[in-house]
Amino acid sequence: NAGVTQTPKFQVLKTGQSMTLQCAQDMNHEYMSWYRQDPGMGLRLIHYSVGAGITDQGEVPNGYNVSRSTTEDFPLRLLSAAPSQTSVYFCASSYSWGVETQYFGPGTRLLVL
Amino acid sequence: KQEVTQIPAALSVPEGENLVLNCSFTDSAIYNLQWFRQDPGKGLTSLLLIQSSQREQTSGRLNASLDKSSGRSTLYIAASQPGDSATYLCAVYKAGTDKLIFGTGTRLQVFP
Numbered sequence: 001n002a003g004v005t006q007t008p009k010f011q012v013l014k015t016g017q018s019m020t021l022q023c024a025q026d027m028n029h030e031y032m033s034w035y036r037q038d039p040g041m042g043l044r045l046i047h048y049s050v051g052a053g054i055t056d057q058g059e060v061p062n063g064y065n066v067s068r069s070t071t072e073d074f075p076l077r078l079l080s081a082a083p084s085q086t087s088v089y090f091c092a093s094s095y096s097w098g099v100e101t102q103y104f105g106p107g108t109r110l111l112v113l
Numbered sequence: 114k115q116e117v118t119q120i121p122a123a124l125s126v127p128e129g130e131n132l133v134l135n136c137s138f139t140d141s142a143i144y145n146l147q148w149f150r151q152d153p154g155k156g157l158t159s160l161l162l163i164q165s166s167q168r169e170q171t172s173g174r175l176n177a178s179l180d181k182s183s184g185r186s187t188l189y190i191a192a193s194q195p196g197d198s199a200t201y202l203c204a205v206y207k208a209g210t211d212k213l214i215f216g217t218g219t220r221l222q223v224f225p
Contacts, residue, residue, distance in 0.1 A: 040217060041217065042202070042215040042217040042218065043115075043215040050211075056211065058211075060211065075202075092157075097211060100162075101147065101159040101162050102157075104149075104156040104157040104158070105156050107154075107155070
């Protein structure tokens with residue numbers, strides 16, 4: 001199993017540009033989520049999904065959009081990038097919510113100029 | 114609001130020492146608590162998960178305890194090694210929500 005994969009590893013954007021961060025898992029996990037990690041603030045939940053076709057907002061959803069058309073994929077879209085979105089983004093997945101270990105991807109480092 | 118605090122923020126110790134990392138949380142209504150390890154530039158790796166009904170979990174040289182009533186967890190690392198150098202994060206699943214709340218981590222350096 002490849003586990004949780006994320007692409008790209010690093011991206012530079014200009015303010016106002018849009019892009020999609022890709023996340024895929026091959027473990028047949030129902031639950032997937034996106035976090036951002038900023039210095040001194042820990043990881044914060046952006047959006048999550050409890051299964052294909054079902055998504056919901058986390059702690060910091062503004063400026064981001066998600067969809068879940070398949071069990072395997074959970075892309076994160078930045079609609080109009082802002083410098084405040086400079087961060088490291090992690091995707092995670094698990095069999096279920098609340099009782100199972102979460103598996104994290106390697107992260108995408110995003111710089112918005 | 115659930116808040117998770119980790120003390121100390123950084124720790125540097127010689128190889129062989131036994132270590133205790135601390136995690137505290139303000140709301141005892143949790144499903145479980147997890148400890149993660151994060152190497153520089155990498156993702157998170159789950160180390161131990163303690164369900165709310167459990168008191169501790171062990172894996173090799175690692176032992177994590179949970180005192181839900183006092184809002185505390187400790188991660189004990191026995192006979193530390195340079196390979197243990199990493200940032201250690203604790204996180205709690207807040208009951209009644211879909212949120213995993215993270216602490217800001219303890220950065221550990223073990224020198225030979």
